[in-house]
Amino acid sequence: MDRLDDTDERILAELSEHARATFAEIGQRVNLSAPAVKRRVDRMLDDGVIRRFTTVVDRNAVGWNTEAFVLVFCHGTIAPERLRAAWVDIPEVVSAATVTGTADAILHVLARDMRHLEEALERIRSSADIERSESIVVLSNLIERARP
Amino acid sequence: MDRLDDTDERILAELSEHARATFAEIGQRVNLSAPAVKRRVDRMLDDGVIRRFTTVVDRNAVGWNTEAFVLVFCHGTIAPERLRAAWVDIPEVVSAATVTGTADAILHVLARDMRHLEEALERIRSSADIERSESIVVLSNLIERARP
């Protein structure tokens, strides 16, 4: 897997903003023909640089109005893979990561409402050997970007 | 803006997984013709249900290996709009939200390395009237999903 050149970076930036843009459109912006763009995109897909193309959906419009970050504190040490296995089947958990500091993991949880969030937290806590958890509920989203 | 029906939800689920799928492919999965799918997608774009199409890029492959959540504690009360204005021009801040609890806001920050993170935190702290901040550095990502 070769390093990305400047053109690759520009193609990624384009795709991050407009994932459904045609190769010809992208080509125009980066000064390349459509087939050349496609070849680079295919290569980045093969190399795993591009993981997938997705859609940003307005959560409110779909009725998921409640959002929280959950700090999780475990009993003793637990292997990351065990934590992943415990939470991967809980759809409300959209992201999970092990972290430094006093907490062992941080979860990003989406729910339809507070009642739903409470119920999801219950499932999260009972799915692994958790000592305690601390929920930080989102009041309003200020910034949301695809990439730096 | 009408409520979404079950077919809309299935189209959104498809697009969340494969944003570059053709309308015909999506139509096959939801039992609809390609033009019918396009009409629904266009409507959801107009209604703001679909915000945009984007690309999930492997952060490591692009050389952004360091990630942190930052709890921010402010002096007194600051209007959310002020916080947004303070951070929106810092590209390393990929998301920011005001929150309940002892902290006033939580930021999701990406950086190339620890040195870069430290430097970004410096800019974040000096951009608003911040009392103190608490950084939670990500060790490993366990789960990352587009939606619940």
Place this chain on the structure above:
DNA sequence: GCTGAAAGCTGAATTAA
């Protein structure tokens, strides 16, 4: 949902560096 014209995709052949 169907149809047909316009636009886009993509492999092969070709050329430039």
Place this chain on the structure above:
DNA sequence: TTAATTCAGCTTTCAGC
């Protein structure tokens, strides 16, 4: 050899019905 472009045939898009 590596990477871009042009060309051709097939697929997709999308407006009108």
